Amino acid sequence: MxxxxxxxxxxxxxxxxxxxxxxxxxxxxxxxxxxxxxxxxxxxxxxxxxxxxxxxxxxxxxxxxxxxxxxxxxxxKTEIKWRQPCYYLSNSEGLEEPYCQNCYDSEQKLSRLHSDGKGFFQCRVCRQGYKTAERLKRESDDFNANMKRGRRLF
Ligand SMILES: [Zn+2]
The missing domain is CATH 1.10.287 (Helix Hairpins)
Incomplete structure (x- = not known):
């Protein structure tokens, strides 16, 4: 003052x-x-x-x-938890919701992430997409399996 x-x-x-x-x-x-x-x-x-x-x-x-x-x-700061690839925060019902790492780290802004329920998250604010390690591994395994079968993906 x-x-x-x-x-x-x-x-x-x-x-x-x-x-x-x-x-x-x-x-x-x-x-x-x-x-x-x-x-x-x-x-x-x-x-x-x-x-x-x-x-x-x-x-x-x-x-x-x-x-x-x-x-x-x-x-x-004490409540937000980092679990790659997102931040998590409990809502009023005690359920954890994912938040965007890019928005929080750059502007301390909490932007909810939308998920496909299969390990992919997207921020509707900054458009950043995130995949869990499991999702990346699954995609890699699928890609390798298709390559072995000789199928073209694209
Ligand atoms: Zn964001």
Missing amino acids: DLAAIGSLLGSLKTATEIAKLIRESDATLEKAETKLKLAELVSAIADAKLDAAEVQQLILDRDETIRQLTAAAKL
């Missing part, structure tokens, strides 16, 4: 307090015009204090939002 904003707020409040004291202590001795002038200064000092207070309030809200984001990021 910008501590200058708090200093400014305290300065405005001090000025307002001093003017109010002056008016209270010298009410009988001040001319009516002088009293009016001092009251105008007091109103102005209070207005400054209100602006400063609003700035401090905004700084506190900004800081709260930063704390909320950092807390969420720290919590996510």
Whole structure:
């Protein structure tokens, strides 16, 4: 937080307090015009204090939002699990869902992956595709078996 904003707020409040004291202590001795002038200064000092207070309030809200984001990021870091080729995170029902490694590693963005249920995952955000080691092995085995049989794949 910008501590200058708090200093400014305290300065405005001090000025307002001093003017109010002056008016209270010298009410009988001040001319009516002088009293009016001092009251105008007091109103102005209070207005400054209100602006400063609003700035401090905004700084506190900004800081709260930063704390909320950092807390969420720290919590996510402890909960997200890496199992090649995807990140996994439990949903509200306790079921693990796969997330894109590319999106999370590059932008800390959680993008759900779509799966064919046979070891292939695709991110609809960055279009990256992922295959499990089992899927790659199965595809390699199928390819080799077809080559042995002399069949052309393409
Ligand atoms: Zn992605």
